[in-house]
Amino acid sequence: MSGKTLIRGAYVLTGGPDGALRDAAVLVEGRVIAAVGPYAELKAAHPDSAELGGPHDLVLPGFVNTHGHFSEGLITGLAEGYTLWEWIHALIDPVVPHLDRASAHMGTMLSGIQMLRSGITTANDMFCSDPGAAEPLTPGVVAALDELNLRGVVSFGAGDTRVRSVTAQLEEHSALLEAAEASRLSTFRVGVGAVGGQSEELFAASVELAVGGGHGVHIHLQEVREEVTATFQRYGATPIAHCAQEGLFGAPTLAAHCVWVDRHDRRLLAEHNVGVAHNPVSNMILASGAAPVMEMRELGVNVGIGVDGAASNDGQDMLQAIKSAALLARVHAMQATAMTAREAFEMATIGGARALEMDDLIGSLEVGKAADVVVLDGSSPTLANIHDPYQAVVYVAGSREVKDVLVDGRPSVANGEVVTVDTVEIAERSRPMARDLVRKAGLAHLSELAR
Ligand SMILES: [Zn+2]
Incomplete structure (x- = not known):
């Protein structure tokens, strides 16, 4: 979309200081938001602009998915009844050695299509695998994101418990960095699978690469009690305290989960400005617990919402994750006031x-930011009566109401369909790949597809 587009809604939920605007519109010019304001005024000033949305629609900033694993795109809905460490042992460890660049690309396609259809415009991903033996795998993720027109923050979740070469781990990081630098929409972070999954040598190299290289970090922290106990026994510190001591938080850090965090851990997260990805659906599926989201927010920790991987959620639907965040907070606190719809929307x-x-680039509809915009269909019976736009988004809407999605000013979804790739052809092509992967992993007995 090279010219101007006016995106109209009954409400524009800016996510910025302007809050919710009625009968309003967003003017997109090229890749950026050029104006936000009353529809009538913007229409009068820009009569020739193309139009999206309509007088009953909801216009929102694209959702920022703060945690996921494109490495799990082909093993969704497989193996249930496990807690995290059991699940890693039963499903992830057998699959990982058989991933390659083609399956990285396909997994990203399948997960990315679902993400776009649920209004996600930015995906913060950690590709968890062994480094590619024949060629680096993770450039396949970046290629798929560019094809989908989905903004990515990409990382390789390094860990040397299986492949013990630190050099091989660093080579995968640098191949991903190179791919991200050449891409239009992806930026690189240093992935650390978990403190317990790295040798001291690899952890020190990760700190050096992130802090020395000026990169952000994406890490799992304190998802389950076993992880806290094991790291405490090894280092005499919780994983969060260990990262603080070793200097990892000298780089901008996004920590996934933070379920088992005590007062001291929470204070360290706030002091070091560590961002947290809350993943309510996978936390419930794996019975990991309920993260103390509101306690972290009260300390000033920036908490976002993640769908997590396609094998532990197992869907990739952001609207489900947002609703789950609001509901889990209530069940956890046993208080109906624990988290409002507006708070869930803002997260x-x-x-x-x-x-x-x-947040200088994405996350709200403000002039100068990237045009990452979602339109929910107000002509759907589901959204026919909007009494409160935040409750309509968080409790009422489903991915069927996602009508249009723009990323960086370009349409990725139009009239509810992903328009950048042939989704039917991708689903078709993925089946033999998923079947082969599950067979090679020795998990065919769990899969009707691969049996
Ligand atoms: Zn994860």
Whole structure:
């Protein structure tokens, strides 16, 4: 979309200081937001602009998905009834050695299509695998994101418990960095699978690469109690305290989960400005617990929402994750006031952008920011009566209401369909790949597809 587009809604939920605007519109010019204001005024000033949305639609900033794993795109809906460490042992460890660049590309396509259809415009990903033996795998992720027109923050979740070469891990990081630098929409972070998954040598190299190289970090921290116990026994510190001591937080850090965090851990997160990705659906599926989201927010920690991987959620639907965040907070606190719809909405947009330190570019509909915009269909019976626009988004809307999605000013979804790739052809092509992967991993007994 090279010219001007006016995106109209009954409400524009800016996610910025302007809050919710009625009968308003967003003017997109090229890649950026050029104006936000009353529809009638913008229409009069820009009569020739193309139009999206309509008088009953909801216009929102694109959702910022703060945590996921494109490495799991082909093993979704497989193996249930496990807690995290059991699940890693039963499903992830057998699959990882058989991933390659083609499956990285396909997994990203499948997950990315679902993300776009649920209004995600930025995906913060950690590709968890062994480094590619024949060729680096993770450039496949970046290629797929560019094809989909989905903004990415990409990382390789390094860990040397299986492949013990630190050099091989660093080579995968640098191949991903190179791919991200050449891409239009992706930026690189240093991935650390978990403190417990790295040798001291690799962890020191990760700190050096991130802090010395000026890169952000994406890490799992304190998802389950076992992780806290094991790291405490090894280092005499919780994973969060260990990262603080070793200097990892000298780089902008996004920590996934932070479920098992005590007062001391929470204070360290706030002091070091560590952003947190809250993943309510996978935390419930794996029975990991309920993260103390509101306690962290009260300390000033920037908390965003993540869908997590396609094997632990197992869907990639942001609207489900946002609703789950609001509901889990209530069940956890046993209080109906624990988290409002507006708070959940803000975590999914500007909160996630702040957690990734990208709030100068994305997360709200403000002049000068990237044109990452979502339109929800107000002509759908589901959204026929909008009494409160935040509750309409968080509790009422489903991905079926996602009508248009723009990323960087370009349409990725139009009339509810991903328009950048042939989604039917991708689904078709993925089946033999998923079947082969599950067979090679020795998990065919769990899969009707691969049996
Ligand atoms: Zn994860």
